[in-house]
Amino acid sequence: MGLTDQELRGLAAFNDPGRANCASCHSLTPGEAGYPLFTNFAYDNLGLPANPENPYYTMPKKWNPDGAKWVDPGLGGYLKSAGYDEAISAAQLGKFKIPSLRNVDLRPSADFVKTYGHNGFFKSLDEIILFYAWRGLVMNGGLGLGGMGMDCEMMGGGGMGGMDPAMMCNPNLFPPPEVNQNLTPMNHFNMMDQENILLFLKTLSDGYVAE
Numbered sequence: 001m002g003l004t005d006q007e008l009r010g011l012a013a014f015n016d017p018g019r020a021n022c023a024s025c026h027s028l029t030p031g032e033a034g035y036p037l038f039t040n041f042a043y044d045n046l047g048l049p050a051n052p053e054n055p056y057y058t059m060p061k062k063w064n065p066d067g068a069k070w071v072d073p074g075l076g077g078y079l080k081s082a083g084y085d086e087a088i089s090a091a092q093l094g095k096f097k098i099p100s101l102r103n104v105d106l107r108p109s110a111d112f113v114k115t116y117g118h119n120g121f122f123k124s125l126d127e128i129i130l131f132y133a134w135r136g137l138v139m140n141g142g143l144g145l146g147g148m149g150m151d152c153e154m155m156g157g158g159g160m161g162g163m164d165p166a167m168m169c170n171p172n173l174f175p176p177p178e179v180n181q182n183l184t185p186m187n188h189f190n191m192m193d194q195e196n197i198l199l200f201l202k203t204l205s206d207g208y209v210a211e
């Protein structure tokens, strides 16, 4: 069965370097078996907030000496522990590997809550897609490419593409990044693209069963 018109529009926005540009990282290049893997295996810091519900924060001092102040250093922390010098590891602080998006919406039942991001901060695909679009607008100074060159001040009350400007321009819509270094700039994309991308991601469940 092919994709619906809306799912195809989602794929187009996913691929478009001037809109969501997801495919620049979640690549459609086929892997060995001839199917897209939806990752280029690189590492980035998207600026995900810390997840206060992470049980690691309250683990005994023996395991977590920093307690609630602990910050996940990502790839940089690994490199440091592997003996790389400060300059090399500091440039990778806060970066995490780009995950595949295959089966990203696959869940045992429709009401099963799946978490997204390395620390499970996001509790739905809608939420992480909103985060990307918001970051493209607010954290890049409000001039994400897919925002058609508009910034939050110019947008006033009218909105565009069904977007709620007050929400999208609120710098506190999400908490600050856990690691505020090495942040990757993102594009903004409008609400219609957000909805279509969500529908496209839901098509990536493949029904594969281990033999």
Ligand code: HEC
Binding pocket: 014, 020, 021, 022, 023, 024, 025, 026, 043, 044, 045, 046, 048, 096, 097, 098, 099, 100, 101, 104, 115, 116, 117, 118, 119, 125, 128, 129, 132, 184, 197
């Ligand atoms: C600059 C590279 C980059 C771009 C562009 C990008 N992503 Fe990601 N994506 C990542 C990285 C890195 C992670 C893991 C981040 C983390 O956990 O801190 C991720 C995680 C995700 C996840 C969570 C998957 C899981 O199983 O937890 C989803 C869903 C996702 N991306 C969808 C998208 C969509 C949709 C777009 C386009 C709007 C997009 N990404 C654009 C790099 C990228």
